[in-house]
Amino acid sequence: MTIKATSVLAMAAIWIGTAIGVAISPDAWWIVFFAFLASGAVGMSFWRRLGIPRVIAIAAVWGSIAVMVGFHADSAWAAVFAFVATGAIVYSAMRRDAYASAFGIAAAWAITAAVVAAHDDADATWICIFAFLTTGAVANSFGVTRGVSAILWWAIAGAIILATGGDYAWLAIFAFILSAGSVGFGGGFHFPRRFEWDLFDRDDDDHARVVH
Numbered sequence: 001m002t003i004k005a006t007s008v009l010a011m012a013a014i015w016i017g018t019a020i021g022v023a024i025s026p027d028a029w030w031i032v033f034f035a036f037l038a039s040g041a042v043g044m045s046f047w048r049r050l051g052i053p054r055v056i057a058i059a060a061v062w063g064s065i066a067v068m069v070g071f072h073a074d075s076a077w078a079a080v081f082a083f084v085a086t087g088a089i090v091y092s093a094m095r096r097d098a099y100a101s102a103f104g105i106a107a108a109w110a111i112t113a114a115v116v117a118a119h120d121d122a123d124a125t126w127i128c129i130f131a132f133l134t135t136g137a138v139a140n141s142f143g144v145t146r147g148v149s150a151i152l153w154w155a156i157a158g159a160i161i162l163a164t165g166g167d168y169a170w171l172a173i174f175a176f177i178l179s180a181g182s183v184g185f186g187g188g189f190h191f192p193r194r195f196e197w198d199l200f201d202r203d204d205d206d207h208a209r210v211v212h
Helices: 005-024 031-043 052-071 073-090 099-118 123-139 145-163 171-180
Strands: 195-197 209-211
Touching: 005 031, 005 052, 005 073, 031 052, 031 073, 052 073, 052 099, 052 123, 073 099, 073 123, 099 123, 099 145, 099 171, 123 145, 123 171, 145 171
Parallel strands: none
Antiparallel strands: 195 209
16 A cells, blocks of 8 residues: 555645644634544555645645634634545545646635735624535536536636625635536436336336336
8 A cells, every 4th residue: 555645745735734824813722623534534645646736726725724714713614614625625525637627616715815815804604514515516527518517607706795795705615606517518407207106116126117
């Protein structure tokens, strides 16, 4: 078994972001706890080739934490979602060439950091929840549509939020929904066309009753 370089880079990204945040805002020292948890998520996969896209996404998450904590120590609770976002990235279906997904995740967290930094207090930190949800949706998608959609919708939402002084921070909700649905890029939501009675059957059974 060998340790993969991308796993080491991901671990380094977590701790560089944490160190910068704590160095600027010592009162936020307790984000170290969640950095340890995130490191555990990466460390359990040291034998895997995570790929550069995952490293980019993880670096964006913890770089955003450094910015948020650096401007407002009270934003340290966002590290909780940075930890779960890290786990979502590491154990996602993201391929090693999924750069569009990586930049889509990076866009969501960069906008989150910019909005928090632009506020006089940490009231807008809650949008990190939707950055995390976007992370999960994009990391487990295939192709480029959801990643590109995330870049577009988070950029639009971020521009409006920053231009209005944060009064429209709730637009992050729609940025997540539109990103997850790949709206505008050939994706969208699809309603089921039939109903299957699978109460006592498994997916590998051939006799499940299907209602068209």
